[in-house]
Amino acid sequence: MMDRQQAREIAGNGLWRQNAGLVQILGLCPVLVISSNIVNGVSLGLATSLVMLVSGAAVAALRQFVPNELRSPIFILIIAALVTVVDLMLNAYVHGLYLVLGIFIPLITTNCIVLARAEAFASRNGVAQSALDGLMMGLGLTGVLAVLGALRELIGHGTLLSGIDLVFGAAAADWVIHVIPAEAHYQFLLAILPPGAFFGLAFLIAGKSALDRRAARRVAGPEVMAGSTTVGRG
Amino acid sequence: MKHAAANSVRGALTLLVFALVFTALMSGTWWLTRDIVARNEQASRVALLAQVLPAFDNDLLADAIVLPAADAARVGGERVYPARRNGRVVAFAIEATAPDGYSGAIRLLVGVDRDGRVRGVRVIAHKETPGLGDYIDAAKSTWSDQFDGKSLDRPAASAWAVKKDGGAFDYMAGATVSPRAVVKAMKRALELVREQQAQWIATKEQQ
Numbered sequence: 276m277m278d279r280q281q282a283r284e285i286a287g288n289g290l291w292r293q294n295a296g297l298v299q300i301l302g303l304c305p306v307l308v309i310s311s312n313i314v315n316g317v318s319l320g321l322a323t324s325l326v327m328l329v330s331g332a333a334v335a336a337l338r339q340f341v342p343n344e345l346r347s348p349i350f351i352l353i354i355a356a357l358v359t360v361v362d363l364m365l366n367a368y369v370h371g372l373y374l375v376l377g378i379f380i381p382l383i384t385t386n387c388i389v390l391a392r393a394e395a396f397a398s399r400n401g402v403a404q405s406a407l408d409g410l411m412m413g414l415g416l417t418g419v420l421a422v423l424g425a426l427r428e429l430i431g432h433g434t435l436l437s438g439i440d441l442v443f444g445a446a447a448a449d450w451v452i453h454v455i456p457a458e459a460h461y462q463f464l465l466a467i468l469p470p471g472a473f474f475g476l477a478f479l480i481a482g483k484s485a486l487d488r489r490a491a492r493r494v495a496g497p498e499v500m501a502g503s504t505t506v507g508r509g
Numbered sequence: 510m511k512h513a514a515a516n517s518v519r520g521a522l523t524l525l526v527f528a529l530v531f532t533a534l535m536s537g538t539w540w541l542t543r544d545i546v547a548r549n550e551q552a553s554r555v556a557l558l559a560q561v562l563p564a565f566d567n568d569l570l571a572d573a574i575v576l577p578a579a580d581a582a583r584v585g586g587e588r589v590y591p592a593r594r595n596g597r598v599v600a601f602a603i604e605a606t607a608p609d610g611y612s613g614a615i616r617l618l619v620g621v622d623r624d625g626r627v628r629g630v631r632v633i634a635h636k637e638t639p640g641l642g643d644y645i646d647a648a649k650s651t652w653s654d655q656f657d658g659k660s661l662d663r664p665a666a667s668a669w670a671v672k673k674d675g676g677a678f679d680y681m682a683g684a685t686v687s688p689r690a691v692v693k694a695m696k697r698a699l700e701l702v703r704e705q706q707a708q709w710i711a712t713k714e715q716q
Contacts, residue, residue, distance in 0.1 A: 311639065341527075345520055349527050356531035360538045367542035370549040432640060462640050 277404050285404060289411025295388045296419030296476070297483045302388035306420060307472040309379060312428040314438040316420030319379040324413025326361055326383050327392060330354045331409030334397035341398070350393040358384050388412060419479065426475045429454060431466035558590055558602045561620025561629035565592035565599065574709055584698050585614070591713045598710045600628055601702055607694035611686040612636045615645065619698045623706070625660040629653075630695060635687075642687035652688070655679055661699050669696040 277285075295301055302323075309319045333353050341349050362380045365373040383389065392412055397405035428434055433455025440448040455461045465471050551570055558569050574589045581587050585606025592600045600622040607615040613636040620628035630653050632646045644650040655678060661669070670676025671688050680688040 340523070342520055342523055345524055348524060352527055352531055356535050359535050363538045363542045363546065366549065367545040370553070373549075374553065464638075464640060467640050468638075 277401070277407075281404065282407060285408050286411045289408060289413075290415045290418065293412075293415075294419065294483070295412050295416040296423075297480050299388065299391065300480075301391050302386035302416065303476075305379070305382040305386050306416070306423070307469055307476070309382070310420050310423040310427060310472055310475070311431070311467055312434075312437050313421055313424040314436060315379075316424030317417055319382065320413065320417025320420045322361075322379055323383050323386060323389070323416060324410055326354075326358055327389055327409030327413040328406050329361065329409075330357050330389055330393060331397045331405035331407075332402050333357060334393040335400060335402045335405035338398050346394065346398060347390075350390055350398070354389050354393065355384055388416065419476075423472065423475045423479060426478075427466045427471050431463050431471065433459070433461045557618065557631065557633070558592075558620075560631055561602050561618055562590075562592040562600050563594075563622065563628060565594050567591075567593040569602070572713065574712070580701055580705070584701050585616075585694065586698070589702075589709060591709060593713065596714065598713050599623060601706065601709065603698050603702060605694045605698040607690035609686075609690045609693070610635060610637055611642050611684075611690075612638065615687065615690055615694070617691065617694055617698070619695055621699060621702045623710075625662070625699065625703055625706075627656045627659050627695070627699070630656050630691075632691070637687045638684070642684045644681055644684070645687050645691050652679065652681075653691075656695065661696070661703060666696070669693075 289295075293299060296303075296306055305319060305323075310316045330353060334350055337349075337353070358380065365380070389409075392405075392409055396408045400408070425435060428437060433453065434457075435452040435454060437451050439450050443450075466475070555569055559565075562569075569590045569592065572591055572593070574591065576584070576587060576589060584603065585608060586604025588604055590602040591598050592602065600620060602618055602620045605617045605619055607617065615632060615637070616634040618631045618633055620630070622628050630647075632653065635643065635646065637643045637645065644652050647653045659677075664677040668675075668677040669692055671678050671680040671685055671692060673680060673685055674689065676692065678688065678692050
């Protein structure tokens with residue numbers, strides 16, 4: 276089993292240090308498509324987290340039976356099967372939620388972050404650690420999707436939380452925040468269409484790098500950081 | 510050499526076992542959830558149909574009329590759902606498609622009562638530009654409510670167009686292609702209902 280220290284390490288990696296959207300830059304296809312508002316972004320993020328939790332645990336539990344050279348096909352098989360099972364279960368037992376999330380679930384199979392964590396983490400660690408890692412990676416991605424969705428929605432339409440009534444029923448229609456009054460018919464199409472997702476993500480990545488560098492400078496003192504200014508990834 | 514052959518056989522067998530186990534897992538889940546999923550999907554289809562129909566007491570999905578190929582091609586839909594109450598047909602919900610949307614086909618569900626008046630229209634699927642042409646969707650704006658109570662006589666058949674084209678229906682500036690397509694598709698659907706409804710009513714009221 277894992278101790279507290281290890282759990283905190285895994286959570287920190289998933290949520291911030293190795294964030295799937297901002298640092299590993301994996302699984303961008305669904306990220307860019309879905310992040311046009313907060314509600315869609317968070318919905319896809321939570322569905323992905325659920326799949327990653329289950330797939331992490333399954334891969335970790337079965338890893339001793341998987342020959343090294345057959346890792347990839349077997350992990351893909353496990354993930355695709357689990358996505359199908361989650362899809363069917365949601366459709367059967369929480370149909371209201373499925374109507375909202377349903378179109379996103381097949382997108383999860385195309386998200387390479389799931390396979391990447393199976394390969395990089397779950398194939399080398401215990402069941403509990405791998406489940407936690409999957410969940411935290413998924414939640415880290417959810418955070419990015421929420422912020423990016425908020426940004427695009429705010430700049431594109433002047434609203435926040437639009438579409439919340441699709442998740443919580445018609446009563447929730449009042450929860451939509453109109454930062455710019457609806458009567459003004461404000462819109463900035465670039466932010467809503469796919470290019471807006473690229474611009475938004477670029478600003479978020481730059482913002483995280485800036486925060487990290489400031490934190491590092493504070494720890495190390497200015498003289499150490501003077502020589503290393505790039506934070507690039509190969 | 511022998512060793513390598515044994516290795517690949519073992520690999521193939523491992524893969525086979527995994528494939529079998531996970532296929533069994535998927536089939537098992539599908540089999541367990543099949544009935545519930547089918548019930549859920551029927552319930553949500555009926556709920557959608559009910560949005561464009563008056564109160565009814567028949568099984569809409571079982572009573573559906575499959576359109577002959579020529580009619581189906583004309584309106585771009587496959588089925589008509591007659592709504593009955595106490596044995597009498599009160600309205601129809603007809604599937605229709607506007608093939609000339611701004612970025613692809615717009616699928617519609619049009620509810621029409623016995624007198625040819627529109628009971629409601631819902632956009633079921635579309636690919637119009639978010640924030641621009643998507644106001645045709647009842648989830649985004651009240652635009653589609655303006656059709657309620659309209660028929661081929663009121664406004665006159667020639668006025669079944671958006672105001673920009675000299676017709677009777679509102680549109681939003683800068684996005685006329687989507688509403689124009691919807692209005693045309695609805696007109697085609699209403700025409701088909703007017704021509705065929707006597708026959709549909711006859712077959713459904715005999716039962």
